[in-house]
Amino acid sequence: MRNPTRSSPQLYIAIVHWIGEEIRSGRLGTGEQLPTERQLCEQFSVSRTVVREALSQLKSEELISTYQGKGAFVAKRTERHGFRIDQAPCDGETSIKHVLELLMAIEVAATRLAAMRRTSEDVKKMGQALDGMEGAIFDESLGDGADHQFHKAVLVAAGNPHFKALSEYLDHGIRRLIRDARINTAEKFSDEIQLVQDEHRAIFLAILAGDPSAAADAASRHLSNSGERLRMVHATKVVQR
Numbered sequence: 570m571r572n573p574t575r576s577s578p579q580l581y582i583a584i585v586h587w588i589g590e591e592i593r594s595g596r597l598g599t600g601e602q603l604p605t606e607r608q609l610c611e612q613f614s615v616s617r618t619v620v621r622e623a624l625s626q627l628k629s630e631e632l633i634s635t636y637q638g639k640g641a642f643v644a645k646r647t648e649r650h651g652f653r654i655d656q657a658p659c660d661g662e663t664s665i666k667h668v669l670e671l672l673m674a675i676e677v678a679a680t681r682l683a684a685m686r687r688t689s690e691d692v693k694k695m696g697q698a699l700d701g702m703e704g705a706i707f708d709e710s711l712g713d714g715a716d717h718q719f720h721k722a723v724l725v726a727a728g729n730p731h732f733k734a735l736s737e738y739l740d741h742g743i744r745r746l747i748r749d750a751r752i753n754t755a756e757k758f759s760d761e762i763q764l765v766q767d768e769h770r771a772i773f774l775a776i777l778a779g780d781p782s783a784a785a786d787a788a789s790r791h792l793s794n795s796g797e798r799l800r801m802v803h804a805t806k807v808v809q810r
């Protein structure tokens with residue numbers, strides 16, 4: 570039985586593809602209103618969570634704009650980017666592995682640069698995010714927002730605007746991954762949440778110390794451990810089915 574509060578990647582990707590095609594083909598023109606959330610739920614037989622996930626992805630690709638209480642509309646034709654993280658639907662485990670490999674390449678390089686270029690403002694932002702995650706452990710909330718803030722602060726600290734631009738473009742995929750990772754850790758590896766925090770702290774301390782290779786190592790360790798935790802969860806899920 571599917572948990573109705575969690576969205577299936579395949580389902581939301583189907584909606585993203587369909588609406589994306591409607592817009593790209595011109596069947597839905599600039600400024601035109603999209604079907605309502607309720608209509609989309611009925612058309613695709615999915616929950617509102619799945620529809621919202623799809624709309625949020627389309628928004629991050631700048632294909633649509635949403636207005637509180639009015640609905641979603643086709644965005645003005647801006648220059649459309651050629652890269653999308655959810656382009657190829659594939660099974661959950663392969664998909665996570667691929668996103669992680671890409672993230673690993675970006676994060677390790679950015680963390681190395683961050684150790685060389687961080688400003689006091691960067692250090693302050695990372696420290697705040699770290700405190701946010703510490704607080705989440707204390708009150709047993711997910712802390713995915715703070716986790717995301719932390720990695721974003723590291724990318725900014727790399728002092729290269731292209732890392733920041735790429736991460737903003739990948740934002741939706743990264744947020745999903747971080748949320749999934751933290752949900753999985755909270756559900757299946759609750760005793761490991763402190764280890765996750767230690768991994769973040771190691772990244773922070775290496776950046777603070779201005780040690781590029783220790784920073785790169787710490788980032789690499791955090792992402793490969795995250796990958797391991799996620800793969801273990803997926804393996805368990807398959808057995809349970």
Ligand SMILES: [Zn+2]
Nearest residue numbers: 716720769791
């Ligand atoms: Zn993290």
